[in-house]
Amino acid sequence: MPSLSYYKRILNAYVFNKSSSNLAYWHTPLKSNKLNEEDLSQVRRYPQNFVARTKFNGKRDAMGVIMLNYFGDLGYQYNPNAIAQLGLGFYDLYLDDPRDEYRQQVIVNAEWFIDHGRGVKDNVLLWEYTFPFEARQKLESPWRSALAQGQAISLLLRAYRLTESDRFLDAARQGYNAFRHEGLLHEGGVICNADGFTWLEEVIIDPPDHILNGFIWALWGVYDYARFFNDPHARQLYDSCVITLEKHLSCYDLGYWTCYDLIAPPEPTMIVSRYYHNLHIVQMEGCFNITNKSTFRDYAKKWSQYLGSFYCRNRALFEKIYFKLRYF
16 A cells, blocks of 8 residues: 555645646647658657647746656656656747747756766666656666656757757767666666567566556657667667567557556556546557557557547546555
8 A cells, every 4th residue: 555645745746736736747738749751851850749848837946947846755856758858849849930949948958968867887877767756666766767768868869959069969879878778687777678579668677567658758769869870779679669569559458448557467457547548649649650550540549539438538537546546
């Protein structure tokens, strides 16, 4: 059972102070980007649109970088993928309207990764979460994530396109090195090889839990890196992970909704909230837009049908409430 402090934090974030909690940042409208030939041939427009994130009116530090409020013992924290998504949102704004203020916001958020990376062996640069977090297992600070590594790389490469400053490329190269190592075998690794498939892990736990949204966001970082540097390792990793995703999407499909991750019994299946289900749909659209593989288009349509069903929505809602109260 979760701790009392966890319940207090969750009630503040989800109920009493939702408009000022970290959820106010995450629960903004979701949509995929339409990608043209230039987007597909270069590191340009990101598969998902984060412009709605740029309207977030929360706390900033002295440099203008957002800090999210998790309430309870956690309070305000830097979240690497939140910072990366904000920068990517401003990059989209800049592509449509090249204002200097948008350009500067891309750079400010990218520079956070320059200033806050931690180097470990084998020239791996990590962008870690520096606060504990309760998930399948309690993650003690600091903890690393393929999601943070991938989205940081995506932002850093776009910051380079705006500045041509090699420091962004150097950070992206070192950050990518995390994808060269297994998470349970290397202090900087974020991948998992299991049963002939390669996974990009949002959290490094044993046994691995293969979180869907984190896998996909990390995958898009590998995709950007492979295109930008024409890197053989990244290209092979990307191709392998697309196969992993195609082969396992059915495992995330509950027949009426989607689940968050994959883990062996006796761990319970974690049904997702409406926000995450919608995110899964948008990510399927993004995967289709960069791969042109019908599997992703078909799952986007199927999961959209679940979302449109009164029965499916309400069944998922009640099961999610039970799961949150019973487990975490």
